[in-house]
Amino acid sequence: MIIGILGGTGKEGSGLAYRWALSGHTVVIGSRDAAKAAAGAAELNALLGGKATVRGTSNPDAALSDVVVLTVPFAAQLATAESVVAHLAGKILVDVTVPLAPPKVDRVQLPNGESAVVALQRALGQQVKVVSAFQNVSATHLKIAGHAVDCDVLVCGDDADARETVIGLAHDAGLRAWHAGVLANSIASEALTSVLIAINKRYKVAGSGLRITGVPGTPAK
Numbered sequence: 001m002i003i004g005i006l007g008g009t010g011k012e013g014s015g016l017a018y019r020w021a022l023s024g025h026t027v028v029i030g031s032r033d034a035a036k037a038a039a040g041a042a043e044l045n046a047l048l049g050g051k052a053t054v055r056g057t058s059n060p061d062a063a064l065s066d067v068v069v070l071t072v073p074f075a076a077q078l079a080t081a082e083s084v085v086a087h088l089a090g091k092i093l094v095d096v097t098v099p100l101a102p103p104k105v106d107r108v109q110l111p112n113g114e115s116a117v118v119a120l121q122r123a124l125g126q127q128v129k130v131v132s133a134f135q136n137v138s139a140t141h142l143k144i145a146g147h148a149v150d151c152d153v154l155v156c157g158d159d160a161d162a163r164e165t166v167i168g169l170a171h172d173a174g175l176r177a178w179h180a181g182v183l184a185n186s187i188a189s190e191a192l193t194s195v196l197i198a199i200n201k202r203y204k205v206a207g208s209g210l211r212i213t214g215v216p217g218t219p220a221k
């Protein structure tokens with residue numbers, strides 16, 4: 001599967017790119033600046049042992065991929081997705097956005113009290129299968145080969161097949177993931193990130209995480 005990551009030069013996007021490339025996917029990282037993306041891809045390929053499995057390009061070019069992942073700051077979420085919407089029809093768009101409002105990122109401040117991912121789905125229209133995932137996984141854990149990430153992934157979306165695909169991608173990244181219901185439930189994942197940031201601050205850690213318990217037969221990854 002070819003995975004395109006819009007804003008894949010950043011902390012979270014490059015971490016996911018690394019893990020997916022490591023698992024054998026072809027990954028295309030996108031940027032507003034194709035040269036910056038090419039440099040980011042070269043860094044990732046070096047980290048991957050010199051195998052050229054990651055390519056860097058513009059965001060619109062990355063959006064031509066089979067599955068598209070959005071990893072930009074909230075302020076750029078809507079404009080970035082809308083700029084490539086022509087390439088997203090019929091595809092899964094995995095939105096990782098957390099609507100943080102700096103500087104008080106340890107406080108839940110959802111825009112208009114609603115999920116930013118739901119607002120994105122409304123703006124893009126139903127021809128795009130928006131799935132919410134990875135909001136609670138700190139980038140600090142991702143770019144370390146073999147590192148077991150002590151955090152589950154809540155996957156929310158209105159299309160169960162699309163959710164299943166994203167759960168598979170989370171598994172490929174070495175993460176345990178859950179069908180967490182409809183896209184509207186993403187409001188909980190988005191809000192939880194500020195809770196985790198508050199825990200990070202209070203306990204002086206870089207990347208606290210969350211686990212779902214009580215489901216037999218699902219050992220932690």
Ligand SMILES: NC(=O)c1ccc[n+]([C@@H]2O[C@H](COP(=O)([O-])OP(=O)(O)OC[C@H]3O[C@@H](n4cnc5c(N)ncnc54)[C@H](OP(=O)(O)O)[C@@H]3O)[C@@H](O)[C@H]2O)c1
Pocket residue numbers: 007008009010011012013030031032033036037070071072073074075076080096097098099100134135136137138139140
């Ligand atoms: N960092 C984490 O631990 C973490 C964890 C979970 C979820 N998230 C969420 O994932 C998203 C990305 O987080 P991040 O930490 O990776 O962010 P980041 O490193 O600050 O930014 C990611 C990329 O977004 C692009 N970007 C920045 N400003 C932009 C703008 N005004 N317009 C268009 N593109 C812009 C940049 O790419 P170019 O300059 O190359 O275009 C940048 O490399 C956020 O919504 C965040 O809340 C982050």
